[in-house]
Amino acid sequence: xxxxxxxxxxxxxxxxxxxxxxxxxxxxxxxxxxxxxxxxxxxxxxxxxxxxxxxxxxxxxxxxxxxxxxxxxxxxxxxxxxxxxxxxxxxxxxxxxxxxxxxxxxxxxxxxxxxxxxxxxxxxxxxxxxxxxxxxxxxxxxxxxxxxxxxxxxxxxxxxxxxxxxxxxxxxxxxxxxxxxxxxxxxxxxxxxxxxxxxxxxxxxxxxxxxxxxxxxxxxxxxxxxxxxxxxxxxxxxxxxxxxxxxxxxxxxxxxxxxxxxxxxxxxxxxxxxxxxxxxxxxxxxxxxxxxxxxxxxxxxxxxxxxxxxxxxxxxxxxxxxxxxxxxxxxxxxxxxxxxxxxxxxxxxxxxxxxxxxxxxxxxxxxxxxxxxxxxxxxxxxxxxxxxxxxxxxxxxxxxxxxxxxxxxxxxxxxxxxxxxxxxxxxx
RNA sequence: GCGAUCGUAGCUCAGUUGGUUAGAGCGCCGGUUUGUGGUACCGGAGGUCGGGGGUUCGAGACCCCUCGAUCGCCCCA
Numbered sequence: 310x311x312x313x314x315x316x317x318x319x320x321x322x323x324x325x326x327x328x329x330x331x332x333x334x335x336x337x338x339x340x341x342x343x344x345x346x347x348x349x350x351x352x353x354x355x356x357x358x359x360x361x362x363x364x365x366x367x368x369x370x371x372x373x374x375x376x377x378x379x380x381x382x383x384x385x386x387x388x389x390x391x392x393x394x395x396x397x398x399x400x401x402x403x404x405x406x407x408x409x410x411x412x413x414x415x416x417x418x419x420x421x422x423x424x425x426x427x428x429x430x431x432x433x434x435x436x437x438x439x440x441x442x443x444x445x446x447x448x449x450x451x452x453x454x455x456x457x458x459x460x461x462x463x464x465x466x467x468x469x470x471x472x473x474x475x476x477x478x479x480x481x482x483x484x485x486x487x488x489x490x491x492x493x494x495x496x497x498x499x500x501x502x503x504x505x506x507x508x509x510x511x512x513x514x515x516x517x518x519x520x521x522x523x524x525x526x527x528x529x530x531x532x533x534x535x536x537x538x539x540x541x542x543x544x545x546x547x548x549x550x551x552x553x554x555x556x557x558x559x560x561x562x563x564x565x566x567x568x569x570x571x572x573x574x575x576x577x578x579x580x581x582x583x584x585x586x587x588x589x590x591x592x593x594x595x596x597x598x599x600x601x602x603x604x605x606x607x608x609x610x611x612x613x614x615x616x617x618x619x620x621x622x623x624x625x626x627x628x629x630x631x632x633x634x635x636x637x638x639x640x641x642x643x644x645x646x647x648x649x650x651x652x653x654x655x656x657x658x659x660x661x662x663x664x665x666x667x668x669x670x671x672x673x674x675x676x677x678x679x680x681x682x683x684x685x686x687x688x689x690x691x692x693x694x695x696x697x698x699x700x701x702x703x704x705x706x707x708x709x710x711x712x713x714x715x716x717x718x719x720x721x722x723x724x725x726x727x728x729x730x731x732x733x734x735x736x737x
Numbered sequence: 738g739c740g741a742u743c744g745u746a747g748c749u750c751a752g753u754u755g756g757u758u759a760g761a762g763c764g765c766c767g768g769u770u771u772g773u774g775g776u777a778c779c780g781g782a783g784g785u786c787g788g789g790g791g792u793u794c795g796a797g798a799c800c801c802c803u804c805g806a807u808c809g810c811c812c813c814a
């Protein structure tokens with residue numbers, strides 16, 4: 310328990326350590342490796358922007374903006390916001406830096422994001438995502454490539470029991486017609502809907518489709534489907550996406566109720582969701598979507614840019630990390646301990662040289678132990694879990710003695726190093 | 738914003754219907770044993786029982802407030 314005068318961490322922030330931190334790093338490393346295979350270029354973005362960047366991208370009216378952004382005034386009384394997503398900032402950079410010249414632009418990034426929400430399982434105020442966007446590509450093959458990469462990331466993380474749920478929201482006209490039909494359909498049974506959904510009827514009727522309330526669910530199955538309202542172009546686009554996914558070998562399932570909360574989404578919308586009853590679903594609790602995204606052809610205009618097609622996704626690193634299983638620390642190769650304090654300088658010298666041996670990337674993973682009684686030092690060395698233990702001791706006559714203990718009768722790599730690369734010393 | 742559960746050593750937790758100096762395991766430190774050795778045994782340090790107020794002869798236990806955590810609802814870019 311922290312002392313009362315120790316400042317507490319901010320609600321919803323995490324101090325990630327040990328196995329969790331290793332899993333986190335594994336997710337990031339895997340993402341970095343895979344995105345290079347697809348030639349997504351790395352971008353580094355500011356963690357905060359003018360509030361306008363997000364409020365205009367997301368839409369002023371939603372309570373997402375009014376309640377759930379981490380906004381504050383700086384010393385010049387300008388309203389700034391800690392980024393709640395990557396997309397809006399990347400769109401802003403695309404417009405302000407003239408990245409149009411690189412279109413179609415494939416970019417990837419990862420880092421912390423901030424939303425002023427109540428923390429729960431898999432949901433934090435400061436959380437972390439990996440993110441990929443293709444900007445300036447109107448063709449459905451861009452959606453396919455983006456999804457193929459997402460699928461590969463998840464598979465290379467070793468995550469099982471997760472399925473790509475796919476839907477189309479159509480173009481602007483399709484979407485508006487569908488929305489009107491839904492309002493008509495649910496409006497007719499308004500009184501039988503949950504209180505929340507009666508509210509959603511006004512604010513966000515599409516969201517009724519993924520309500521958890523049984524009172525709503527019984528109407529959802531027979532609700533109007535987007536397919537009935539798709540224009541020929543929108544239908545052709547979706548068909549091209551699905552056939553492309555089949556060609557890429559990406560498994561998917563149609564999810565007619567999958568929608569996006571924001572108006573700028575068009576055409577493709579998708580989420581990778583754990584299968585019901587899977588280990589992944591059990592591990593995640595109620596916050597189950599691990600990767601989500603879609604096509605946001607309407608976004609650039611809301612930021613004052615020319616109409617620009619784009620598609621992207623983001624995935625929560627914490628949620629992915631919960632699914633990758635145990636990722637241990639790297640095996641410790643060798644631990645060096647000084648049996649008496651006279652041997653400490655030798656100990657420092659040896660452990661340093663072991664770590665740089667063989668050049669970058671090839672050094673021994675090494676620790677040293679120089680505290681406690683001689684017996685304690687050996688006990689610590691034994692418990693460290695190293696393959697090899699080197700004991701250093703300076704004799705009364707000032708000469709150095711060393712002895713190498715090798716676990717499990719493996720051959721000693723350190724002994725070889727000591728013979729060739731360490732100042733010759735007397736062996737005990 | 739709303740709801741439920743929880744908050745005792747560094748960590749994981751015990752603490753009976755409120756009753757003397759608050760316990761265990763692990764970890765840490767020291768010692769004995771062993772004696773090229775991760776063992777076993779002994780000992781030690783470490784707690785304003787989240788904080789504040791109240792009830793009571795007496796509160797870690799009961800009541801109120803507060804802070805925090807966990808999980809869920811809303812929302813989900």
